[in-house]
Amino acid sequence: MQNLSVLDIMRTSAVIPVIAIDDLAHAVPLARALVAGGIRVLEVTLRTAHGLPAIRAIAEQVPDAIVGVGTLTQPQEFAAARDAGAVFGVSPGLTPALIAAAKSSGLPLLPGVMTPSEVMAAREAGFRQLKLFPAVPAGGIGMLNALAGPLGDMMFCPTGGVSQENAAQFLACRNVACVGGSWLTPKDALAAGDWGRITALARAASALRQPA
Template sequence: MKTILEIMRTSAVIPVIAIEDIDHAVPLARALVAGGIRVLEVTLRTRHGLAAIRAMAEQVPEAIVGVGTLTAPEEFKAARDAGAVFGVSPGLTAALIEAARSSGLPLLPGVMTPSEVMVAREAGFRQLKLFPAVPAGGVGMLNALAGPLADVMFCPTGGISLATAPQFLACKNVACVGGSWLTPADALQSGDWARITALATAASALRNS
């Protein structure tokens, strides 16, 4: 099983995916992988979340499928049973820490403040999601955290676009960024998988820009 850091370093951008139509899950995953984006965060914001994870994991083996929006302990086992190989949460609680440990599902927990970073670090997490990244202070916050908490790597998520992603990726404590711009709702609704592949290709190029 890959570690969270290995997963973060696989793709410059981790798309945050909300599946409203289960029939979109597999073609979307294939379109993203075709563009070089292999790490996929499928959120539990819709009723199709777990089913989408299962379909992607089974039918798109090149994809590294994770579960997003983990907010309750019981979701960890369900996500792992569906085929998720990592988890992402918007925050971190004692119950989520225990669920991550007992389930064995690698977790990328969300933090917003220096104190939250320190709590997560004390619990053994060195890879964190800065969320919501832009409201939390964006690049300025990440650069400020790099001094006193130099051993922590981040995946900032929330308010980041293709235009601003390079600024975040230039931070020495950023391994990747999260974003929803790779999966625009109108492209999903129309089945414009070529457009999504093009967006994924542009996102993949950020690693070498």
């Protein structure tokens, strides 16, 4: 699993859940519920203090999960996430310091972009797979289709405004390998420990198919 490329990871599942852990005790049962529904790629964000401990727990106790770290915004977070067991990283944007940290840590990075200039800058830095973020404010499907012409060698994971209702439309774009979203982990389901509901949401998401 350590040798998976970003593109391999993106193609593993049509949907990558964006996970914010408010209670560390939820991390492992949540991961197991998602994997049971066919969603193996998990982005655990650093938006809460439980991010790194949750990554470590999932990496150690849910071997079928491909756990990554999200909301990488500072260079020092890369090595810490890798050491916790993350096998890929996701950032909301891209800076020279983050590029250097990704290279030095060896953690495969899916960096966020919003504009054509940012896509071109990321490509110059060696990235071919990007996160369009925030996807809907950035122009959504229209922006992705527009980028496909002049920057057709780039693949995207749109995140931000992607939902159960519009995910299939995003996945129909020829330059979209997967989508990211938080609808697979509703806070009320986590609070109630309703893992069956989360497995059902994951099963529906894993059934999304991109056109050949």
